[in-house]
Amino acid sequence: MKTIRPILLALLIVGAFYFITTHRHLPFDLPVASGDHAHVGNVEITEAASPQDFDPEEQVNISVYKKVLPSVVNITSTAVAFDFFYGAVPQEGQGSGFVIDKEGHILTNYHVVANARQVEVTFSNRKKYKAQVIGMDQSHDLAVIKINATSVVPAVLGDSKGLVVGQKVFAIGNPFGLSGTMTRGIISSMRSIRGPDGTPIDEAIQTDAAINPGNSGGPLLNSRGEVIGINTMIATGGANQSAGVGFAIPINAAKAVLNDLVTVGRVKRPTLGIRGLPISPELAEELGLPADYGVLIMQVVRDGPAEAAGLRGGNERAYLGNTPIMLGGDLIVAIDGQEINDLRDLSGMMNNHRAGDTISVTIYRGKQRKEVKVRLGDAKETA
Numbered sequence: 001m002k003t004i005r006p007i008l009l010a011l012l013i014v015g016a017f018y019f020i021t022t023h024r025h026l027p028f029d030l031p032v033a034s035g036d037h038a039h040v041g042n043v044e045i046t047e048a049a050s051p052q053d054f055d056p057e058e059q060v061n062i063s064v065y066k067k068v069l070p071s072v073v074n075i076t077s078t079a080v081a082f083d084f085f086y087g088a089v090p091q092e093g094q095g096s097g098f099v100i101d102k103e104g105h106i107l108t109n110y111h112v113v114a115n116a117r118q119v120e121v122t123f124s125n126r127k128k129y130k131a132q133v134i135g136m137d138q139s140h141d142l143a144v145i146k147i148n149a150t151s152v153v154p155a156v157l158g159d160s161k162g163l164v165v166g167q168k169v170f171a172i173g174n175p176f177g178l179s180g181t182m183t184r185g186i187i188s189s190m191r192s193i194r195g196p197d198g199t200p201i202d203e204a205i206q207t208d209a210a211i212n213p214g215n216s217g218g219p220l221l222n223s224r225g226e227v228i229g230i231n232t233m234i235a236t237g238g239a240n241q242s243a244g245v246g247f248a249i250p251i252n253a254a255k256a257v258l259n260d261l262v263t264v265g266r267v268k269r270p271t272l273g274i275r276g277l278p279i280s281p282e283l284a285e286e287l288g289l290p291a292d293y294g295v296l297i298m299q300v301v302r303d304g305p306a307e308a309a310g311l312r313g314g315n316e317r318a319y320l321g322n323t324p325i326m327l328g329g330d331l332i333v334a335i336d337g338q339e340i341n342d343l344r345d346l347s348g349m350m351n352n353h354r355a356g357d358t359i360s361v362t363i364y365r366g367k368q369r370k371e372v373k374v375r376l377g378d379a380k381e382t383a
Helices: 004-023 056-071 251-263 281-287 305-309 343-351
Strands: 036-040 043-047 072-083 087-099 105-108 118-122 128-137 142-147 168-173 181-194 200-207 219-221 227-234 246-250 274-278 295-300 316-320 323-327 331-335 358-365 368-375
Touching (some): 056 072, 056 087, 056 181, 056 219, 072 105, 087 168, 105 251, 118 142, 128 251, 142 251, 168 200, 168 227, 227 251, 246 251, 274 343, 295 305, 295 323, 305 368, 331 343
Antiparallel strands (some): 072 087, 087 105, 118 128, 128 142, 168 181, 168 219, 181 200, 200 246, 219 227, 227 246, 316 323, 331 358, 358 368
16 A cells, blocks of 8 residues: 555646646747737647738838849859869859840859850759850950840849939849849949959949849849949958948940940940050149140051041150150040040040040140040051
């Protein structure tokens, strides 16, 4: 009898524990919100009464993403590097791009596909295609590639003229290989910057939308889902990731050269057809020039645009240090009313035009200020 009592007591305790845990609510079962009640195993939870509605801001985000995602591609480029021990070694790079027409042309950055032996694109539906590089322009950091595909969805190209600081923007791309990633921010500034090779990019779009390695070549979008820029570079302060300062090439700059890239594979780079010498205040004073800035024409290219327009090169040989120069030519101080301080300004002005455009060149010939109309030539033809 003494042996049976402990056993009965143990059975009573086990039975009581089973009853409590299966028929009583524990403290964490208390409801925390109104809605339908449901059981998950032995735990009662409270579910939302109806699906959640999205606020207007969320609806814009979702709308932009759904509209543009089918047009955005991940780009994998394979180049070959030479290793001293192993010889030719394949190297892979990743970037982004977006479809611009139903023929399968895709716009991206030059640096995404530069020196690539093989290019492959992947869409959001995971379909992959081999791509061919159709045209490249290093100065604008732009490239067009093409795939043989049907039923592609082109992105809608917007207008980058009239963009304002504070305007909401979205970036979709392939940062760190994470495909289909969208980030959001605002236009934080519009400014001229130097591209990867030092070429000026006028009116570049600065944004705080997170842009990281792999976003290059992807679209920067307005709240209507229209492409207003091509994400191209970031200011990192040393870290290889977003620091809240990214830049995009304005889409109007890309639209101006797209036809050349698709039809002839390069941009018909405009040229004045001159050899010039940048003028500093010190040099202007030494040479007795009427302006302390500008580009002095040392030589006009024979049968080139400058010669055809009547611009004059130098006729007096001199030396700048050990460098021979020609003095006495026209001094260019402005083009289309915009001041030209040096050769970079001149190059930047050329990047804003195409071969065949007519520009107004402001010069000093001696002490006389003049305006001369020049029809720009093709840099390749006058080289």
